[in-house]
Amino acid sequence: MNRRKVWRTTKRALALLWLALACAPLIAEAQDARAIDVTTSPFSSVPYRVGERLSYNVSFSNFPVAAHIEMLVAGRGQLFGREGVELRAHVETMGVVSAALYSVNNDYTSFVDPATGLPYRVQQVIREGAQSSAFPADLGQTPQPLNTFPGSFDFLSALYRARALPLADGAVYRLTAQNGAVSYDCELRVVGREVVKTNVGSSNVVVTQVRVLKNRAANDYRVRVYFADDERHLPVLITAQHSAGEIRAELASAELLTEAMLPPTGTKPLPVPPPQQQVAPPTGERAVPPQGGTPPANVRPGATRPTGGGATTPAAGATGTADLPDLPFKVGDDLNFNFYIGTTPQQVGLGRFQVRARGRYFGRDGLLFTAQMQTSGPGQRLFPVNDQISSYVDASTLLPFRTELRLQEGNRRANFTVSVEQNQGRALFDDGTRVDMPVATHDLLSVFFALRSFDLTVGRQTRVSLLVNKRPRLLTVIALARETLELNGRRVPAIQLSLATSDPQSAALALRLWVSDDRRRLPLRLTAQTPLGPLRADLAIIPVSVQ
Numbered sequence: 001m002n003r004r005k006v007w008r009t010t011k012r013a014l015a016l017l018w019l020a021l022a023c024a025p026l027i028a029e030a031q032d033a034r035a036i037d038v039t040t041s042p043f044s045s046v047p048y049r050v051g052e053r054l055s056y057n058v059s060f061s062n063f064p065v066a067a068h069i070e071m072l073v074a075g076r077g078q079l080f081g082r083e084g085v086e087l088r089a090h091v092e093t094m095g096v097v098s099a100a101l102y103s104v105n106n107d108y109t110s111f112v113d114p115a116t117g118l119p120y121r122v123q124q125v126i127r128e129g130a131q132s133s134a135f136p137a138d139l140g141q142t143p144q145p146l147n148t149f150p151g152s153f154d155f156l157s158a159l160y161r162a163r164a165l166p167l168a169d170g171a172v173y174r175l176t177a178q179n180g181a182v183s184y185d186c187e188l189r190v191v192g193r194e195v196v197k198t199n200v201g202s203s204n205v206v207v208t209q210v211r212v213l214k215n216r217a218a219n220d221y222r223v224r225v226y227f228a229d230d231e232r233h234l235p236v237l238i239t240a241q242h243s244a245g246e247i248r249a250e251l252a253s254a255e256l257l258t259e260a261m262l263p264p265t266g267t268k269p270l271p272v273p274p275p276q277q278q279v280a281p282p283t284g285e286r287a288v289p290p291q292g293g294t295p296p297a298n299v300r301p302g303a304t305r306p307t308g309g310g311a312t313t314p315a316a317g318a319t320g321t322a323d324l325p326d327l328p329f330k331v332g333d334d335l336n337f338n339f340y341i342g343t344t345p346q347q348v349g350l351g352r353f354q355v356r357a358r359g360r361y362f363g364r365d366g367l368l369f370t371a372q373m374q375t376s377g378p379g380q381r382l383f384p385v386n387d388q389i390s391s392y393v394d395a396s397t398l399l400p401f402r403t404e405l406r407l408q409e410g411n412r413r414a415n416f417t418v419s420v421e422q423n424q425g426r427a428l429f430d431d432g433t434r435v436d437m438p439v440a441t442h443d444l445l446s447v448f449f450a451l452r453s454f455d456l457t458v459g460r461q462t463r464v465s466l467l468v469n470k471r472p473r474l475l476t477v478i479a480l481a482r483e484t485l486e487l488n489g490r491r492v493p494a495i496q497l498s499l500a501t502s503d504p505q506s507a508a509l510a511l512r513l514w515v516s517d518d519r520r521r522l523p524l525r526l527t528a529q530t531p532l533g534p535l536r537a538d539l540a541i542i543p544v545s546v547q
Contacts, residue, residue, distance in 0.1 A: 035174035035187050038161055039116065046231045047163035048085050048114060050076050051257040054234065057425060057438050061245025064436050065425045067093045067104070069249060071156070074262055076114060080121055084111045089156050094424060104128050110156040117161040122154045152176035152183060162188055162225075163233040167206045169193070187211040188225075196226050196237055198250045202502075203236045204229040252425075252438030253465055256455050327398075328452045328521045331355050331367070335523065336540040339379070342533040348379030351537060353448060353523075361392045362402055368392055369445050382532070385409050391445040394422075398450045403443045418443070418467075427467055437472035441465040451477055452521035456495050458482060466501060474502040485514050487524055487538060493517040494524055 050073050058067035074086040089108040106128065111121040153161055158177045165173055165188070173188045192207045205226040226237040234254055240247040332355060339349035356368040369391040375384055385408065392402040403418040417430045420441070427435045442450060447466055454462045456479045466475040478498040485494040499511040510529045516522040526537040 035172040038165065038173050038175035038188075039118070041173060042166050043116060044164040044166075044231065044233075045114065047160050047233060048073055048076075048112075048117070049256070050074070050085075051262060053253075053255050053257055055252045055254075055439055056238075056249045057252045058247070058249045060247050061242070065094050067091065068423075068425065068439055070439075071159075072257075079111050082120065083114060084120065085114045086111055087156050087160060108154075108156050110154050112157045112160070117153075117157060117164055119154050119157040122156075152178045154178055158186070159235065162208075163227065163235070165233075167208065167227060167233060185213040187213075191224075193229060194226070198237055205236055206233070250438075253440045254463060255440075328519060329355055329449060331358055337523075337526075337537040338540050339375075340536045340538070341379070341530075346377055348377060348382070349373065349375045349385065349537075353445075355449070358395060364392075364401060365395045366392045366401065367395050367398070369449055371445050371448070383410060389443075389445045391443050393446050397422075397440075398442075398446055398453075399440060400443045400446045403445070420467075427470075429470065433470060435467065435470050435472070437467060438465040441467050441472055442475075443467055447475065448523070451497075452515065452523070456497070456515070456521065458495070468501065468503070476500050480512075482517055483514075485524055488540075492524060495521075 053070065053072045056069040057065060058069060060066040069089070069091050071087070071089045074088045076085045077083070079086060087110045091104060091106045091108075093104045104127070107123075107125040109123040110119045112119045153175055155177055158175060161175065162173070165171075167190050169190055169192075171190045175186050175188070177184045177186050187210070189209045189211060190206060191209055194205055194207055195202055196205050203226075206229050208225045208227060210223055210225060221240045221242065223238070223240040225235055226239075228234040228236050234251060236251045238247075238249040335353045337351035337353075338347045339351065340346075341348050351371070351373045353371045354369070356370050358365075358367050360366075361368065371389045371391075372387070374380075374386040375382070379385075387408065388406040390404040391400050393400045399420075399422050400418075401420050401422065403420070405414070405416055405418075407414045419428045419430075420426075420443075421428070422439055422441070425437055425439050425441075427437055427441070429435070442464055444466070447464060451462070451464075454477060458479045458481060460479050462477040464475050464477070466473050476499075480496045480498055482493070482495055485492045493516065494514040495517050497513045497515065499513055500506045500509075508529065510527075512525075512527045513523060514525040516524055522539065524539050528535045
């Protein structure tokens, strides 16, 4: 396949993927007589929850990281003279695909009626291939009324309306989707229920096919969209078969942003970066990264790469608490833990976690988290451990851009450094190892602080991508119950959390974490099942603010 053909194929593949993700037309020759009109179907408001951000990694053929797609429910209120919900999306090619085949960096905004999901204003900022510089920077900055047939959707609003359907077994739903001046008569057919496995875990899903009337050219793609089998109907996976290889979009993260992290509603579209300095889109519940731990809607994680050189001295006042007003911790926090095994009252280890400073680290505005864990007493004799971890995280997103590990466990010693390019979806180890991973991936230390910003409503699940042993894993955090914890002779209101990763051995650990039931969400106790017996880590000193 020559370069021109590859370029055309890639362009079609990425266009197809966005259409599929947005419930675009595919695979049908004739309209099903049983189809139910979407505009008269039951409507769920759950998918329109403000602050939800979804992030997808896209692979194509032999390119494991071909593109990235992000969607955000940015706000709700009086928008352009009427009650509305603002939806945003960003589609961007990555790595080799962007550099050598086809560059895409597009933004989409749709203002929809909160009672029906129908759009009344749409906006697109298109930057594609060599034509990207030809468009004025403010192209599409002023939203225009949707030029549409009655009851039609743009692709972004169509996806959310599909999520708002009941998706009953065997049902066929009909809608009209519009892209520019072209209108498509589409059908969404529910064809079954499965358990699908992706790079970040397994999910129970509703399997659907997306169809369009009289479009033979789309028939060979065999597109399927897999919606999570719950009330949110998150699109977990989209697949399409192309002659050049499979197109696959996998959910990398799903999160719920706090109000402070959302962009202004109804006033500005997603920003158009200047040429050669483009920074990326919103990413990824808090079912995926934390809210201190995920990027604001108009900033892409990893937008500024480390430029080399060491950390610089923080500016005057950089360590003040006012720098982190929306986070449950502050610069200078110092948490100390005592570790115990079984029922013995004698400690076997110590742990210390600190928010050290805010400053310029490796060319970026960042926070420095540090942790030190070591065995003591009988633990030292049983299995000597002395581990030190430093995590440099983006000050706005809490996502790591550099991690340094100094590990000493028994006779094993290991020192290595990881440089993380969040917007490229990869981690580079100093031994030359390269790991492809979802955008918005945490390390073990950054997630310890970031999960304190999760929505910890009892019963809620939060999923976040986590890099462990040079492999991305899906960490699932479930808020199990509110309870009173007996700790150091005090009764402390707490929330019990279940922690588990997509590693099959994770379930055997039965990890539980208790955090204080207040604004600070202080980690109070961690328990796990180990071959040596039950392990417990208790916070050594309870601050006065925890009551």
